[in-house]
Amino acid sequence: EKWRWAAFVDQGNAFNTLDFPSLKTGVGVGIRWISPVGPIRLDLAHALDDDGGVRLHFSMGPEL
Structure with a gap:
């Protein structure tokens, strides 16, 4: 239970x-x-409205 996924x-x-x-x-x-x-x-993440390509987002710590 240490791993989770998101969509x-x-x-x-x-x-x-x-x-x-x-x-x-x-x-x-x-x-x-x-x-x-x-x-x-x-x-x-991928933008649907323009050709922005794919972006990588990294974060750590609790959500505020």
Whole structure:
């Protein structure tokens, strides 16, 4: 039970005005290892709206 997996869909955008921008969508998969110092996460994400390629995300420690 030290290993977990994740699949996700993410949608959003950032803006500074009340004009609502178009939302961007991405999908991905990841693995989690519950280590003695807290979870270690490794995710691969891919943008669906443009040719952004694949991004690798690494994080460790508890989620806030």
